[in-house]
Every structure is written in C-alpha cells, then in structure tokens.
Amino acid sequence: MTPAARVQTAIELLDDILAGTPAEKALTGWARRSRFAGSKDRAAVRDHVFDALRRRNSAAAQGGSLTGRGLMIGVLRQDGVDVPTIFTGQTYAPAVLSDGEASDNVGEYSEDVPEWILPFMRSGLGSSFETSLDHLRRRAPVALRVNLRKGSVASARRKLQDERIETRGSDLAATALIVESGARKVAQSAAYRDGLVELQDASSQAAVAALPLENDMRVLDYCAGGGGKVLAMAGRAKARFFAHDADPGRMRDLPARAARAGVTVTQTEAPAGQAPYDLVLCDVPCSGSGTWRRTPDAKWRFQPADLDRLVGIQAGILDTASEFVAKGGVLAYATCSVLPQENRDQIADFLSRHEDWRCETQTQLPVSRDGDGFFFAVLTRNT
C-alpha cells in the first residue's frame, strides 16, 4: 500500500470507530478483509488510527472536523507532514483538500481527554497533570521485565542485543528495560522464550518492587488476570504464590508463563480455603486512565457511570480480600488509574470501614516516558 492509501484506510476506519465500532474490532475486521495488506501496512494503519484517537480533540480542531478525514488531516499537520502531498485524489489516496480543509485556522479545543474527567485527573496527578496529559497523547513505550530468577539485567540486555533488540534501563524499576528498537522481534527472541524477560510496564514493576515480600510468605494475587503481577512477585521472592481471578479464563496463559519463568503459582477458585495469607495483592479492575495511550478509544467511551460502577467493584474486592489477610499481614492495592476516586479516596473509604487497618504507603505514579500512570497502596492489618 502507498502511504496515501494507508491514510485513506485509516480515515475509513476512524469513521467506523466514531460511529461506535470498537477500534480493535474495526482494525481486525479490516485486516481480515484486506489480504493484500502486509504486516507493515497493518502496523502503519494501526498507528494512524491510534495516533488520531490519542489526539482526537486537538486533531479534529486542526483538521477542521471530527470525522476520519478531519482527524487524519489534523494528525498529519501536527506531525509536520505536507498534507496536500498525501491528499492527492489519485488512486486509493484521499480526495484533494477542500478550501475549508486547506485553511490552517485551528478551531477551539479542550485537552485530548473527555472534559468531565479533567478535574479528576488534575486532582489525582497534582503537579504531574500537564506532563501526564502530554504523554497520553504519545505512543506508549514497550517495556520488559527482567526475571532475575533466570539471569541479570546486563545479561538480558546482551542477549537481546544479539538479536538486534536495543534496550535501555529505566529509573522507575531496576528490573525494567525499555525497548528502543526491534520491539516487534521481542516475542520471537530467545530471551523471551527462555523466560529471561517478560513484557511488563515499568510502573507495574515499580509497584511490585515496593511490596514487602519475603521468602516463605504465603501470597495471594486476588485479581491475577494474565498473571503479570504474580509472576513479577515470584521473580522477587521464593514465597508460596496463589493466583485467583473472578474470571478464571483470564488466567489461561498463566501456567505456560510460569513454566517459562521457572516459578510455581497455584491457581485457586476458592482463595478463602487457603487463607490466611501474609500478603494479598488486589490489582483491581479500573478505568485504565493511566494506560489510555495504549487503548485510546477507551478514553472516549468512558462515562461517569462506568467510574461509579468500578469504584463499587473495587470497594467490594478490598472488603472481601482483606478478610484473607493474616493479622499483621499486608493488603496491597493497585490500579492503572490516575483518578482519585479509584485511588486515594478508595483507600480512605476502606480505612473508614475497617478500623483494624492502617495505610503504610500510597504512591501515584504519573504517566511518563517510561511508564503508565499507576497507583499502589500498602496497608497492614493490626496484630
């Protein structure tokens, strides 16, 4: 496909998405129908669509309309592309710019986040609000976690480099490597296949690094999902690890991932049966507002009622999981959210319902170059 044909495809997909089709569904449907498109075409179209969704308000203002065409004109202008060289009207290319579209008058626009959520983000992020918004407009980094059970950070970097995957360290976590080039080769690399590295955001790694884990503890990951956190914990300590999820199907890849990492994790559908635990982690379902650069259409679909529903689920999880913690034990709470309702307010509400708990630390990581916006709190139960 020519660069112009890729833009025209992105325009059509964006129109579908603006009409209500989820972005992933629109993209996979197009890829299935378009056997002529190679992997580079698919990646380029996806990048166009996601760039436009990340910057939807500003791109629409700069492109003259909230349509697929307006968004692509706006995004290309923001990226310094000479738009008329793409909008040529030739075969498969977008039609030539109208007079209105050719004018570079920029309309009024708010930030690239739904307006109702801005005050909450500002409150949750404090002095990191502006930089976080800026990072939410850009592509997310690809981050790896080095599994120290299998080798050192230096050996992981060397092995990746042998396969032309360049990485650098991150201040967020000692185990984190940020991929600078060759990201598409990671899943086929020996370091990945042998369990020396896993894909994991650096902020998640920072949260796990802050947990008071010790060898011989009994540890429950109560919302284990694909197992990213429990595997990171197992990389840190030789404890006895249990994994639970309300939807056990989400843990289907966990046995293979644990085997690759060289660790043992016991899945349980009835975690109360093995209680008490010394440490219970609740990596709860949340708005994902700290990760919206990875899922930018979720940002525009998120509604106040979704936030209320999630806050209720999170409170219920905390109440249930706290029952499983031994006296003197630890309850850790984590979200990839930057909204205070899901974070510090949730912890304050929990403490007001449960007098026998205290909060040791709570940390809001902003959205940054290396990591997603992430919140974690460590609570202890009185003895």
Ligand SMILES: C[S@@+](CC[C@H](N)C(=O)[O-])C[C@H]1O[C@@H](n2cnc3c(N)ncnc32)[C@H](O)[C@@H]1O
């Ligand atoms: C943020 S994801 C977990 C991600 C995972 N810890 C990781 O690092 O890959 C939240 C998980 O909580 C699960 N969940 C939702 N409600 C739950 C509940 N009431 N009890 C336990 N798990 C729940 C969801 O199925 C989802 O897998």
